[in-house]
Amino acid sequence: MANDRIRKAVWLPPETWAMIEKYRDKEKHQSLAQFIDEAVQYYCCSSASEMHKEILTRELANTIRSVIKNSENHIAAPCSNWPVNKRH
Numbered sequence: 001m002a003n004d005r006i007r008k009a010v011w012l013p014p015e016t017w018a019m020i021e022k023y024r025d026k027e028k029h030q031s032l033a034q035f036i037d038e039a040v041q042y043y044c045c046s047s048a049s050e051m052h053k054e055i056l057t058r059e060l061a062n063t064i065r066s067v068i069k070n071s072e073n074h075i076a077a078p079c080s081n082w083p084v085n086k087r088h
Contacts, residue, residue: 005033 012020020035029035 010036 020032020039024032024035029038
């Protein structure tokens, strides 16, 4: 697996390199490559989640409405059999 890598030159501003050094957990990420690899994967997954957020939000809302409507129907069904007090 270690040989399945491609070497590329990365030119980043000094502020970015400073952030990398500041936030890199040197026990968890023994090399800059490990940290950058994990950071890029995290960013890409986060971006994909943001792209699909509107769709998921709409589907979640529809599902919740459906569950509530179904619950209302289950609650209302026995009530329809209750005797009604008629005033004389």
